[in-house]
Ligand SMILES: Nc1ncnc2c1ncn2[C@@H]1O[C@H](COP(=O)(O)OP(=O)(O)OP(=O)(O)O)[C@@H](O)[C@H]1O
């Protein structure tokens with residue numbers, strides 16, 4: 001067989017696409033799965049499967065059909081019990097079936113982090129109905145953030161400043177949650193100085209950390225990220241220590257995106273992804289090995305050197321603003337013009353747009369983070385989406 005390993009990739013968005021490129025460079029055969037045809041990773045993988053990964057029978061059948069060396073989840077929305085079953089039958093789930101099960105549910109990972117491992121988190125309480133949500137909010141105080149226990153990218157999440165708004169937040173969370181567990185986490189709003197993602201790689205030879213990544217979020221979704229973040233040695237060591245404890249607890253090999261809020265010298269654990277992180281797309285330009293290369297190496301059991309920064313860098317997202325299936329990108333040449341400095345763009349090739357859907361990302365590297373952010377933001381702004389064809393079609 002000409003391949004080093006067979007990988008069943010569960011989720012085929014932009015993160016999966018870059019991971020597929022990294023894994024293929026190391027000789028892997030990748031089967032990209034998602035619920036729609038033509039997903040970003042499918043365009044670069046060896047083969048594709050279109051089915052709902054929340055459907056236990058279909059997921060089981062895909063695993064049986066391919067009998068992969070590695071099952072690599074790329075999204076949270078997967079029937080994770082099937083992954084646990086597969087692991088029990090000898091398949092390797094990345095990083096581990098337990099990690100996918102715990103992180104899919106905010107309450108489960110919070111219990112591990114706060115209760116079992118004693119990490120510093122925001123004050124929180126869970127609620128399964130409006131009355132419990134009210135009680136939880138009086139426990140945390142205002143403002144507080146209400147999030148469905150099952151959701152991602154800020155879906156169903158809102159910040160509440162007064163008791164009379166809890167009902168609206170509860171209704172919003174229930175209406176936008178994934179799955180059928182009507183449960184929310186109510187957590188104290190942290191007025192952080194900044195927030196970071198600490199990319200943490202669990203390898204056969206130990207744990208490696210990338211320099212911290214700063215990011216700015218809107219509507220619970222990332223807008224721009226940059227690396228490195230100037231943080232005190234004390235704060236960085238606290239974050240690294242917490243990240244190490246949580247990834248060691250979850251086990252397995254691969255890259256994790258561990259999220260923290262930082263307020264003064266206080267570091268507060270927020271949550272983590274047991275897979276490459278969207279804010280980590282900056283590493284496509286900032287590091288010798290990107291987060292996707294690191295994930296691929298760790299999974300395949302290859303040596304993973306300490307990630308090295310090529311220079312201060314930033315990423316900025318390119319978003320759509322309406323629903324369309326016929327559209328065209330404009331301004332790529334402007335965005336990449338050399339007088340811009342060291343910039344690059346990744347267009348993901350998603351077959352349809354919708355409001356706020358991330359269609360691409362601009363990347364920049366410069367002498368300092370501020371310049372890199374400015375360059376990335378400007379390049380992202382120069383790529384526009386022309387929906388005119390859609391109007392003509394109608
Ligand atoms: N307790 C909090 N205090 C202050 N800001 C918060 C709090 N919780 C969340 N946020 C803000 O909302 C963002 C998204 O929250 P969180 O990471 O919990 O959501 P998510 O749906 O899991 O997002 P993703 O899947 O993209 O990581 C955070 O990065 C932060 O900017």
Ligand SMILES: NCC(=O)N[C@@H]1O[C@H](COP(=O)([O-])[O-])[C@@H](O)[C@H]1O
Pocket residue numbers: 011012013014015016074075152153277278350357358
């Ligand atoms: N914060 C999680 C994240 O960034 N996930 C990335 O977005 C894709 C879904 O995008 P879509 O909703 O546009 O299809 C996922 O497949 C993954 O690559």
Ligand SMILES: [Mg+2]
Pocket residue numbers: 259271
């Ligand atoms: Mg998050």
